[in-house]
Amino acid sequence: EAQVTQNPRYLITVTGKKLTVTCSQNMNHEYMSWYRQDPGLGLRQIYYSMNVEVTDKGDVPEGYKVSRKEKRNFPLILESPSPNQTSLYFCASSFSTSSTDTQYFGPGTRLTVL
Amino acid sequence: AQSVTQPDIHITVSEGASLELRCNYSYGATPYLFWYVQSPGQGLQLLLKYFSGDTLVQGIKGFEAEFKRSQSSFNLRKPSVHWSDAAEYFCAVAPTSGTYKYIFGTGTRLKVLA
Numbered sequence: 586e587a588q589v590t591q592n593p594r595y596l597i598t599v600t601g602k603k604l605t606v607t608c609s610q611n612m613n614h615e616y617m618s619w620y621r622q623d624p625g626l627g628l629r630q631i632y633y634s635m636n637v638e639v640t641d642k643g644d645v646p647e648g649y650k651v652s653r654k655e656k657r658n659f660p661l662i663l664e665s666p667s668p669n670q671t672s673l674y675f676c677a678s679s680f681s682t683s684s685t686d687t688q689y690f691g692p693g694t695r696l697t698v699l
Numbered sequence: 700a701q702s703v704t705q706p707d708i709h710i711t712v713s714e715g716a717s718l719e720l721r722c723n724y725s726y727g728a729t730p731y732l733f734w735y736v737q738s739p740g741q742g743l744q745l746l747l748k749y750f751s752g753d754t755l756v757q758g759i760k761g762f763e764a765e766f767k768r769s770q771s772s773f774n775l776r777k778p779s780v781h782w783s784d785a786a787e788y789f790c791a792v793a794p795t796s797g798t799y800k801y802i803f804g805t806g807t808r809l810k811v812l813a
Binding site: 589620625626627628629630633643675677684685687688690691692693 | 708740745791800801803804
């Protein structure tokens with residue numbers, strides 16, 4: 586089944602403790618992206634990747650890192666999480682960078698930073 | 700500035716009633732337009748999209764949307780709502796060329812009364 590998977594689905598952590606949220610897609614998609622969803626703000630893009638080893642900042646990249654060493658994986662790294670990073674995170678992928686390609690979203694990761 | 704406005708944060712309708720969710724955008728040129736649905740605990744799923752041509756587009760689950768250039772609007776409609784339509788709905792825009800970058804609205808949460 587074609588899908589985008591994220592792990593973990595739920596995470597509670599404390600300020601400053603490094604964490605990684607994994608994202609994997611099995612559709613051989615070139616484009617992958619991370620969003621955060623906050624009440625009243627909708628989805629905002631954190632980082633995106635147009636292909637292996639090609640990443641760029643979205644609208645809200647501060648406090649986050651990403652890497653794209655393999656086509657299927659696009660982990661989101663929080664080196665020193667802070668409470669303002671408490672949010673619902675979504676990974677998404679699409680076949681190419683064309684806006685006509687459908688974005689497929691993962692199920693989300695709800696992160697709480699205490 | 701580019702933006703997407705969904706003026707209704709919450710909408711409540713009775714099962715079987717018609718539905719219209721509003722979306723207005725501010726963009727330099729006519730963008731590609733999308734509606735996504737997010738069911739509780741799920742990722743976003745594409746309902747429908749508009750690229751060009753016929754301004755009335757049909758989507759999945761019985762939804763349709765109408766693009767009105769003069770009003771910069773892309774409203775989502777359904778003639779008869781089912782209880783399973785209770786979810787959050789997001790309107791989004793993306794450029795027709797250049798960097799692939801979605802801008803999402805803040806979402807409309809739909810409640811359906813039995």
